[in-house]
Amino acid sequence: MASDAVSAGTGYPKAGVIDVDIHPAVPDMAALRPYLDAHWREQMTVRGVDGLESMLWKPSLPISARPDFRPAEGLPGARLDQVRRDALDPFGTALAICNPLWGVAVPFAEDMAMALCRAMNDWLAEEWLAPEPRLRGAIVVPPQSPDQAAAEIDRCARNPRFVSVLLPAMTEQPLGRRAHRPIMAAAERHGLPITIHAGGLYRHPPTATGWPSFHAEDHAAQANIFQSQLLSLVYEGVFVDHPSLKVVLLDAGLGWLPQFMWRATKTWRGLRAEVPWLKQNPADVVRSHVRLSIQPLQGPPDAEGMERLLAHLAADQMLLYATDWPHWRFEGEAAIPPQLPTRLLPALCRDNALETYPRLKETLA
Amino acid sequence: MTVDVDPRTALSAASKVRLVDCDIHPIIRHKGDLKPYLSREWQGYHDTYGDFLVSPFATAHPYPKPTPALSRLDTWPPSGGPPGSDLAFMRDQHLDPHDIEFGVLQVLWPTAARHRNLGYGAALCRAINDWQKAEWLGREKRLRGSVMVTQEDPEAAVAEIARCARQGGFAQVMVVPRNIEPMGRRRYWPIFAAAEAHDITLGCHVGGLNGYAVTGGAGHCSFYAEEKDSNGFAMEAMLTSMIFEGVFEAFPKLRLVAIEAGLGWVPALGWRLDELWQRFRDELPAVRRPPSETLRERLWYTTQPADEPEDPKHLRDVFDWIGWDRICFASDYPHWDSDDPRYALPIAMSRAEHRAIFRDNALGVYRLS
């Protein structure tokens, strides 16, 4: 990358960073009501359905919002003016991808979940993407209704401001399982990466050892859940069926990734015949098809350790910049963990995102 | 830290170091072998009702194993019986050629820890422990046993720990991560108290059957390949629970070995838990120091299945992060993915490092002599 495109002091791209993970908030069901059809509008009112904040991201938890990101009234990220002022302007953000985390995919009744997802996608397009040129959006769908989800992806993909598909990390079945293929197919045909964010349906205990005592444990469990999702995507041959598909892990942490790749390759070499469609070792599949945000990092706290981890990873192209705004991950404007070497910054803050989310390139011009 | 050691020096050093193998799996030859060790009231139950586990099958596995008896093909004893059932063959094939000074037995089958009928589970644990004593520890002085306990019945577990501690010969109490609740929760604390009081190490071996998805929050996976690698995830969840609930503060003398989960995940768990502890401090009043320090100073980890980095030298980085004093070699004999001590860790090591990993760390944590 040309040196005059990069700020000499920080190494940040002068053209502005691309933030692949921010969280505008649905303030309440009233905000979605205009986007629901008559039946569902009435159902939500008659039944008093509201407050779909996820357990993992319960608003009162410190991790859910840094104190200075909490407005005097209402939820952090519920207003566009606040997101502009607190999430975009301070970081020199050129583009940010909105990943709303309201639990619209969670209700057990499929049609209700689908109706709420549609409404939230329309709300995002109308009230966030349209008025703010720096914002892009993820299409939110319920993975447990793959055919309806695929139709929703087809519908929303007509709007070029949607640049990805958003799925939860905690699912009924791991995302590689064949039932989910319509979603993967829809994402691939529109050139949209599948992005997976920590949190989700809670259909199963977050850990294989049962239901933990503390919110902190549910958060700790997310990294292992992501690893299970990756094993499923690789072993079930999602990338064999969909060779141009990319998957992005959001809020997964980084530190576990190299050893995960070593272990998956080791295991696969002895068990190849169980998944004979897989002809590439899992580490190579992950390097080719998977990307992840560096917020939270959950990696070595020191620069020297970070260099070792990066050598183990041998895939700088996988790393994507994100603030995870308004989640409390860093202080001030220090969104980039200081132990990351500055040579990564141009690709981290811009190039890798453009390569992973092709639609960002189209709409940047 | 770089160490300029000629691998040939490390190998010749190896030949002078007797080995401690922290994970060897003995097994009964026939279903009826435990009957003599069961009280009469349970002998009939054993025949009629037998193992009642959380499983759709009476004996098979919904994630079928990759090999019969989960074992290496060359470990079936010529005398008949499954791999690990013949002490003489185990000596010939494993204990003697590797010059094993001590081996820690871990009994996976019959599985005792997760019986749905707690009365039978307790009786079976007693029988398995007596069988170990009579047929393994009593005949081969290099071997040490595991006290098998019913984790879901801590009162019975405490009684069994006391009984076996009085007899001696047991290096550890064996528990598995996949309980009904995460291991750090209060109801399991009597087990830790007993282990600490009797100065017996707690050995946490991967496994268990609780009916939850082995992936945790992602749901039920399809393949054995996925289920196998999920063992490490359950271990991480168990350790997270124990750390966050303050088990290591409540039991300052408790020693814990994480067994058969490999160890490459340990540094990342420390980084992750440290970050989360910072943000959730007031939810976790029992945690008084960074979790990574607890991982570094209160736990040990066995090597198997050995990590195989693309560049073998990277394994040294992992060992540096974990601590060379925390790592204990294990073979997992006779299982299919067991490690040969000569070839499983292909990195240059100093004499001191080699001794630590292949012998001294295990001697220390298990109080072997």
Add this chain to the structure above:
Amino acid sequence: MAQRHVVLPLAELPAGESRIVTVRGREIALFNLAGEVFALINRCPHEGAPLGLGLRVGLSESEKPGCYTHSRPGELVRCPWHGWEFDIRTGQSWCEPAKLKAKSFSASIEPGATVVKGPYVAESLPVSIEAHYVVVEL
């Protein structure tokens, strides 16, 4: 210089079976595939396991998740330890076949010659049948 060694009568190696013999101090695994005999050094390139004790299997392949084809029954050996599959005819591993298809291993072992050997290839040796005896070149 490679020498030719008579290792056993063919009658002692029936079709479909394998034997382990020792030649010049090295263990050799012999396999009879429907009358053709092949030899591999009895040492898995992964961790040295005795390949001759492995299960002989066919080749399971797939072009697409959910589809399975099976061919070449009995022509691969699965390492008795960690299950790596090797083509008995060539010694080539079936892990990452796309990566390894281009690589072929020179089957003759001679001092002074450069043996092209990847990390996943089991050493195979020339074998012939002469007057009903199995002859290995080592």
